[in-house]
Amino acid sequence: MYRQIILKRSIASSNVFTKQAVISNILRNNIQTRFISHTSEKKLSTTGEPTISTNGLHTKITNEKTYLDTLTNNELLGYLVIGLATINRPILNLVIKLFPYTPLWIIRALVYQNYCGGDNLPQVLKTGERLAERGIRNMMISYTVEACDGKQMSVSIEKIIEETERSISEALVPHTVSMIEDVISKVDKSQISKVINEVPPGYVALKPTGLIEHAADILLNYENPKYLDKYNQLLKNCESICEIAVNENRMLKEKYPEREAPFVVIVVDAERNDLQQGVYKLQRDLMAKYNRSATNGKPTLGDACIVGTVQMYLKQSTSILKLDDELAKKGNYILGWKLVRGAYIHSEVDRSVIHDTKEDTDKNYDAGISNTIANMNSENPTVGHLVVASHNGNTQLKATNLLKQLGESKHSQIVRSNVVLGQLLGMADNITYDLIKNHNTKNIIKYVPWGPPLETKEYLLRRLEENGDAVRADSGWPLVKGILSTFFKRVF
Template sequence: MFRSRLPLPRSRLIRFINTSQSNKSTTTTTPSTINTVNKSSQNDYTILPNKQTLNPQKTYLDSLSNKMLFSYGAIGLCTLNKPILNLVIKLFPIIPTPILDFFIGKLYVGGSTPSEVIKTGEELSKRGINNMMLSLTIEDSEGTKNIDINYIVEETMNSIETILKPQILRVLTQEPNINEIPPGYIVIKPSALISNPAQVLLNFEKPEWSEQFQQLNKNCEIITEEVVRLNNELSKLYPERKSPFFVTVIDAEKFDLQQGVYKLQRNLFQKFNKPSGFVNVVGTIQMYLKQSFPQIKLEESLAQAGNYRVGLKLVRGAYIHSESDRSVIHDTKLDTDQCYDQGIKYVLSDLEKNQSSATLGHLVVASHNSKSSHIACDLLSQSKSDIVKSNVVLGQLLGMCDDVTFNLIQNHKVKNIIKYVPWGPPVETKDYLLRRLQENGDAVREDNGWKLVKQVARVFKNRLF
């Protein structure tokens, strides 16, 4: 962009200023419209346009600290191409945790303590992201760890009170429209809440595993009862709210375990998603599976017969690279994309038509795909209902696809947007980072790589010069 220069003699400049002052009763001048006057010589001045007109369009990188920019640059270098990414994945287990935390940990993990996660929530709010989907990253899907299930249940339940509740109460004091504040979500990973989870979920219908499956249900119920209690508490203070303040989210597992997860979700739907109230529980549907859209219809049909409501989180699918049976996966990416978008439209259609009595009463569009996000935004923009708009939330993983998040907030004025925020002990969050690199390798490379390195370099250059 060229900088225009308008040299004026001192006498003409003084006359211009005096004339402006004499007309100040009819002309209002604000700091944002005042031109900057610089002395270029003894006899003339140069009037420069306001700096705001010279700055290029801001991106999400421009708002980050130097330390965060450094971390983004590091992940960009790690994802330059497939061989480099594969090498990083191979070396990942032997890299000391403090080094990982220094270079990239803060990008993808909310912290190891509640106070650190609260600070992460505050930083997200500065970017227009007013809530989180909180996930304690302790699990044992293979049944090889000696983890304390009771500790996980208690810590997960406490995090609703110590992290998500302060987060939403803070935002409630800042946002004028209560229905533009997304709920706080608490993730329940079935493989974290029962010993030998793979066998429990795989054999949930067999009598010899019935007791363990019931214990898994009970652990999930304990956490969700806290969600319901807090929703009732805040609803009395804010009766105009059209969506829940907090929601339990049942995370997905690999395909061979998923029937057990579906059964777990239904049990929780039936107990906590009453026809006349909020959707307190959301289940996950992995749209890369050929059966995913029929699964949505099946859940809707079962809910109508059982007189309860369904909440859904639609994901393309974190396990697409590790599924052993490839026949269950859509044949092409296009098929997956079309299935995902079809799911969005189907749920939104029920919400728009039936409002607070909709069987499919709450939707999380968990996607890094800008087209799918825009489809949801376009459909929501056509609705005039607070019930619909407040019960559809868009979300992405912390530290991933921030350009998509930024675009939704800045250009589409999206308010109901969240980030999936993992947190917990450093050893466990390291495992989470490795899984994300393995499971979302394609998304990581697309979102970062050389493109990100150049963007980070540009921001640093602008700051230095």
């Protein structure tokens, strides 16, 4: 049985026209996709240069030393610690066991800045500025507090909603505007419509289990009339945040009419499978309300300011996407998807819900990417926005190549402005660097968690538990050697 992964998105539409066949052929001729935790296709050679497998061939994707040269000394120190902690599986397991007992000040001093955006919004803005220096022009930010299974949270629900709302108006909007103003200041007026759409939207990730007390019970029993009031309260809490994003998008569209993608997007994060049915209901209700045309006509690309998540390691994922496609057509709204293989493979109790092999999941994930992009590029799209969330270089390069194959028509350019590649802050940075430097990729974001120090420590522990293999694949001894070499060059 295969192992784990992270991030999400997809849609398999039943009527994606002939363009789908063209894109599917491109996909089949492209590189194979891997689970994040099985990144053996992406190897570090003895010279410290990662390679990526392309149908059995290995293509250099970036010089690791060059990538490390772009990091600050503090960032290098953090990655050195991670490299030492992930040299092999036994050491990683030991680190996971000891992590809860490690003093918070040690974690903050060593690795916090590599994986977390900060305690407050000014620190999140600083993180965004640092990402921009590396060519990553926007973020998906998430206030990392949740109350699953009756867990007592360190802050109130009201505080979580307030901080999430503030994160839109006080972090994402000013950062996105700053990125837009930067790119348009460097070109003449004839180029503004192009460069303004090369800046990805800013995203806010909503964790359903962090937006109401006893969230697990509510999501498990969302169809039970006894829980209707509680579900409606969860929906209302989400709508309060969504309204902020909708209003900001409307005001910014008036200021920047050349923009073809949303400025701010709300993403509903996935939960483990037993809770996910309730999450599907939640994201459907939000998309049906907000992913509509401003003129009350047929919605188009760019109208999807709400994005839902589907985990493609689940056998039912394709039927979920088809159902949502049908509901969107009937309801006259447009879908937004975050496509991920699946982040909860280690915690799924019922293993029958997961594809039997990694290869089956890969095929399902590939189909999700190709079908969605084909749908968006069709004459009557039902999907308006896509986030390809993966730490796998093959997956990200595959999506990049599919977008390039669309051509240079006006509609194809709009499609490209509404497809974004996403990765967690602190993970797969060498892949991110390669896509930016060697493939001129503009549409890349990083998932940036922020919030109370104790909660972000728990987030880091979950990353080790759920994505430890991915961290180990990207780190370990090759990373340690590369960092030591970089430090040596800086000293001598």
